[in-house]
Amino acid sequence: MRHKIQFFIVLFCLCAPALRASTPYQQEIEAILTDSALQGASVGICAETLDGVRLVDIGSDRLMVPSSNLKLITTGAALHYLGKDYRFKTRLAYSGTLKDSTLIGNLYIIGGADPTLGSVDAIATKKEVLFEGWAEALRKAGIRSIRGEIIGDGSYLDGMKESPLWQFDDIGTYYGSGVSGLQWHENYISLKVSPGDRVGDSLRIEFIGPRTPWMNYHLLCRTGERGSGDQVYLYTNDGSRTALLKGTFGLGKPLKNIKVSNKFPERTCAFLFNEYLLKHGFSTRGYNAFDNLADTLARPKKVHSLCETDSPSLKEIIRSCNNESNNVYAETLLRVLGKEMCQSACYDSSLVALDRVLLTLGISGRDSSGRKVDGIIRDGSGLARHNLVSAGFFCRFLRAMADAPCYKDYLTSLPQPGLHGTVQPCLRLLPSGERRRVKMKSGSMTGIRCYSGYITPAHGDTQGQTIVFSLLINNTTADQYQQRALTDKIISALLHSKAPEISE
Numbered sequence: 001m002r003h004k005i006q007f008f009i010v011l012f013c014l015c016a017p018a019l020r021a022s023t024p025y026q027q028e029i030e031a032i033l034t035d036s037a038l039q040g041a042s043v044g045i046c047a048e049t050l051d052g053v054r055l056v057d058i059g060s061d062r063l064m065v066p067s068s069n070l071k072l073i074t075t076g077a078a079l080h081y082l083g084k085d086y087r088f089k090t091r092l093a094y095s096g097t098l099k100d101s102t103l104i105g106n107l108y109i110i111g112g113a114d115p116t117l118g119s120v121d122a123i124a125t126k127k128e129v130l131f132e133g134w135a136e137a138l139r140k141a142g143i144r145s146i147r148g149e150i151i152g153d154g155s156y157l158d159g160m161k162e163s164p165l166w167q168f169d170d171i172g173t174y175y176g177s178g179v180s181g182l183q184w185h186e187n188y189i190s191l192k193v194s195p196g197d198r199v200g201d202s203l204r205i206e207f208i209g210p211r212t213p214w215m216n217y218h219l220l221c222r223t224g225e226r227g228s229g230d231q232v233y234l235y236t237n238d239g240s241r242t243a244l245l246k247g248t249f250g251l252g253k254p255l256k257n258i259k260v261s262n263k264f265p266e267r268t269c270a271f272l273f274n275e276y277l278l279k280h281g282f283s284t285r286g287y288n289a290f291d292n293l294a295d296t297l298a299r300p301k302k303v304h305s306l307c308e309t310d311s312p313s314l315k316e317i318i319r320s321c322n323n324e325s326n327n328v329y330a331e332t333l334l335r336v337l338g339k340e341m342c343q344s345a346c347y348d349s350s351l352v353a354l355d356r357v358l359l360t361l362g363i364s365g366r367d368s369s370g371r372k373v374d375g376i377i378r379d380g381s382g383l384a385r386h387n388l389v390s391a392g393f394f395c396r397f398l399r400a401m402a403d404a405p406c407y408k409d410y411l412t413s414l415p416q417p418g419l420h421g422t423v424q425p426c427l428r429l430l431p432s433g434e435r436r437r438v439k440m441k442s443g444s445m446t447g448i449r450c451y452s453g454y455i456t457p458a459h460g461d462t463q464g465q466t467i468v469f470s471l472l473i474n475n476t477t478a479d480q481y482q483q484r485a486l487t488d489k490i491i492s493a494l495l496h497s498k499a500p501e502i503s504e
Contacts, residue, residue, distance in 0.1 A: 023055055023056065023497070025047070025055055025056055025493055025494065025496070025497035026055070026056045026057070026058065028493045029045060029056055029058065029490050029493050029494075030058065032486060032489050032490055032493070033058070035486055037476070037478035037482040037483070037486060038473070038476060038478065038486065040475060040476075040477065041473055041474065041475050041476040041477075041478075042059070042062065042064060042473070042474040042475050043058060043059055043062075043471075043472070043473050043474075044058070044059040044060060044061075044062040044064050044390060044391035044392075044470070044471075044472040045057070045058040045059065045060065045391055045469075045470070045471050045472070045490070046058075046060035046390075046391035046392045046394070046395045046469065046470050047395070047467055047468070047469040047470075047494050047497060048395050048399065048467065048468055048469075049465040049466070049467055049468075049498075050399055050402050050465055050466050050467075050468065051465070052399070055467065055494075055497050055498075056469075056494065056497070057392075059391070060390060060391045060392035060395070060470075061390050061392050062390060062391070062472075063375050063376075063388040063389065063390055064388065064389065064390065064391070064450070064472040064473075064474050065385050065387060065388065065445070065448055065474050066382055066387055066388075066389045066394070066443055066450050066452075066472060067382045067443030067444055067445045067448045067449075067450050068325045068327075068381065068382045068422075068441065068442060068443035068444070068450075069382060069389075069394065069441055069442070069443035069450040069451070069452050069470070069472070070330075070377065070379070070380070070381065070382030070387055070389065070443070071321060071322060071325065071330045071380070071381060071382060071441060071443075072322075072394065072397070072398070072414075072441045072452055072453075073354075073358075073377065073389075073394075073397055074330045074333050074334050074354070074380040074381070075318045075321055075322055075330065075333060075410070075413060076397065076401045076404075076406075076410055077333075077337065077354055077357040077358065077361075078314065078318065078333040078334075078336070078337060079314060079315070079318055079406045079409060079410055079413075080357060080360070080361060080401070080404050080406055081337060081340070081341070081357045081360070082314055082336070082337075082340065083314065083406070084313060084314055084315035084406060084409045085313050085314065085315070086313070086314040087310040087311050087312070087313060087314070088112045088113050088114035088115070088116075088310070088311035088336075089112040089114070089308050089309065089310055089311070090109065090110065090111055090112055090114050090117060090182070090308070090309045090311075091108075091109075091110040091112070091305055091306075091307070091308050091309075092107070092108070092109060092110070092134050092137055092138075092305070092306040092307050092308075092309075093107075093108045093110055093303040093304055093305045093306055094106065094107050094108065094143075094303060094304050094306065095108070095148075095299075095300045095302070095303050095304070096148060098141070098142065098143065101142055101143060101144040101145055102143070102144070102145040102146075102147055103143045103145065103146045103147060103148065104147045104148065105147070105148045106148035106149045106150070106151055107138075107146055107148065107149070107150045107151065108151050108153050108299055108303060109134075109150070109151070109152050109153060109182060109266075109269055109270055109273065110153045110156070110182070110299070110303075111152070111153060111154050111155075111156050111180065111181040111182025111183065111266065112156055112181070112311075113156055113157050113179065113180075113181050113182075113183065113332055113335065113336055113339075113345075114183060114309075114311040115179070115183055115186065115311075115317065115326075115328050115329045115332040116311050116312055116317065117130070117182070117183050117184055117269065117311070118130070118183075118184040118185040118186075118210070118268075118269060118272075119185060119186050120185070121186075121320055122320075123312045123316045123317070123320055124312065125309070127272070130309065131272075131273055131276040132280075133307065133309065134273065134306075134307065134309075135276065135277060135280055135282070137306040137307035138277075138282070138306065140306075141306055144281070144282055144283065145282065145283040145284070146277075146282070146283070146284045146285065147285060148285070149285070150270045150273060150274045150277075150284065151270060151299070152182045152184075152265075152266030152267055152268075152269045152270035153181065153182055153266065153299050154180035154181035154182035154183075154265070154266040155181050155299065156181030156182070156339070156345075157179060157180060157181040157335050157336075157339065157345040158344055158345050158346055159335070159344070159345055159346030159347060159349075159350075160178070160238075160346070160347065161178025161179060161180060161238060161263075162176065162177075162178035163331075163347060163378065163379040163383070163384050164347075165378050165379065165384040165385075165386045166379070166383050166384055167385070168235070169233045169235070170383060171261060172233050172234030172235050172236055172243070172260055172261050173233065173234070173259070173260060173261060174186070174188035174259030174260065174261065175327045175381075175383065176261060176327070176383060177261040177262065177327070177328055178238075178261070178263075178331070179328055179331045179332045179335055180265050180266055181266075182265060182266040182269055183265050183328070183332070184210065184262070184265040184266070184268045184269040184272075185210050185262070185265070185268070186326070186328045187261065187262050187265045187328055188259040188260060188261055188262055189207065189208075189209065189210060189212060189259070189260050189261075189262045190207075190208040190209060190257055190258070190259055191205055191206065191207055191208060191257070191258045191259075191260065192205070192206040192208060192255055192256070192257055192258075193205055193221075193230075193232060193249055193255070193256050193257075193258050194249070194253075194254070194255040194256070195223040195224075195249050195250060195251050195252065195253055196222075196223040196251075197223075198223065198251070199222075199223055199224065199225055199226075199251055200222055200223060201222065201223045202219065202221075202222060202223075203219070203221050203222065203223060203232070203249050205219060205221075205245070208257070210262075210268050210272060211268075211271070211272070212262060212264060212267075212268055212271075213271075214241050214264070214267070215241055215242075215243060215264075216241055216242045216243070217243050217244075217245055218242065218243070218244045218245065219245050220244055220245060220246045221245050221246055221247050221248065221249065222248055222249075223248065223249060223250075223251050224248025224249060224250050224251065225248075225250065225251060226250055226251040226252050227250055228248055228250040228251075229250050229253070230249055230250070230253070230256060230258070231247040231248045231249070232245060232246070232247040232248070232249050232258060233245075233246060233247050234260035234261060236261065236263055237263075238263055239263070240263070243260075245260070315409045315412075315413070317329055317333075318333075318409075318410075318413045319412065319413040321333070321413075322413045322414055322415065322421070322441055323413075323415045323420050323421030323422070324421050324422065325421070325422045325441075325442065325443075327381035327383055330380040330381040330382075331379065331380045331381050332380075333380055334350045334351075334354060334379065334380030335347075335350050335380070337350055337353040337354055337357065338350030338351075338352070338353045340353070341353035341356060341357075347378075347379070350380075351377060351378070354377065354380075358397075361397070361400040361401070361404065362400055363393075363396055363397055363400050375387070375388040375389035375390055375393055376388045376389075377389065382443055385445070389472075390472075391452075391470035391471070391472050392470075394452045394468075394470035394472075395452075395468045395469065395470050398452065398453070398454065398468035398470075399468050402454075402466065402468070411439055411454060414439035414440060414441055414453055414454070415439070415440070415441070416435060416436055416438060416439060417430075417435045417438050417440065417491075418430070418432070418435045419435065419436075422442045423440060423441075423442050423451070425484065426442070426451075426484065426487070426488060426491070427488050427491060427492065429488070430492060430495075433459070434458075434495055437455055437456045437457070437458065437495060438453065438454070438455055438491065438495065439453050439454045439456075440452060440453025440454070440469075440491075441453055447474065447475050447476055447477065448473065448474050448475075448476070449473045449476065449483045449484075449487060450470075450471065450472045450473065451469075451470075451471045451487060451491060452468075452469065452470035452471065452472075453468075453469065454466055454467070454468055454469075455467040455468075455469060455494060455495055457498075464498055465498065467494065467497065467498075469491075469494050471487060471490055471491065473487070
């Protein structure tokens, strides 16, 4: 009888996810974590088989800043709720009347939050093809002259463009660009920057585009000390046509392309389409970039549709989002969940919508009293340092996604170390066959490095199971090379882990 009781105790300890694992893999990882480079850092690690056997548990319930690992949750929730074939729609319409070949009224570009519109992403429709399609719709309607305004309408998404929790110096960068109902070129502008000849000299700056001639840029940045790197930031506010480019760019540093936030994607789209029409035989009133405020006017309830443009499929957008860690794509997905489920895209409503999707996946993240126990999610991209999520929660989410109908497309969206996207530098010392077993998302900020994803069984291993894992490191002062060396060792150890066998 005593032996039977001991057997069931062992079995329970092996299979209960909430209990601390005691496996060779955990011991190996614990040894790696003693490296002096992680002194003072907070670490949360969880690894489980898909049926819930816990393999590694090191602070798995510890709340951590996940950085871009949060995109795993945003993209998974969007794919689960909206479906792989969901497409964002942009509509061309007009108000007023047609007389002969002249539109006496306004032309509207009505956004549906397509994050790829005007993007250089390979999945996006090229700008010239997009504009020619819209121009052809005008021709078919008999319109060759426009007497009114060309208006970019971004009203589809209500609420603030950026999360109010993002850091101020992030908001002026391309990765801190807010989202709009009508987006353009991922809502950023490209510059070429190179240093002057001496410390303190003005920088050499060339604006690449897209063009925003209504903006007044004050260039207050200077050449910094050699080795000081790129510390150039844009500072601006919604609705302001003035922006400050401040900071330093190190002496001797090679020319660099810098991307800064564009607060007027709606106006940019309308302005560029107007230019296209003028070059292709249409007559317009012109787009007075400095004085035209028509893009702030409300659209009439009744407009006449001319055409509708579809985005790439959600499956393609999510794959690009996870491979390149695209913040605009991720924030758009969160806000559209709010729009579709709560009829509002403000952050409060969008986060309520995300909670509801998690519930449909069987994940609440709350205890019986309704208190959050697995963390707090505050945006879609992970840019807010207010996000707090545990490694255990990531593993439960990844397991839930593995049971969802969209799992195949979700798994395909994740990049492979050494091959794709932001995880391309990872695990380079491993054979390619082992790297291909890993599909994971990275996340990094100053002092933060995170990886979460799936490890599939080795080829021919019929007894093996897919493993979900999450590795979250916060408050590290180690340099990037040291961080990556350590995380590579940890993920390599997980690659060789499997559920322990129970002997009879």
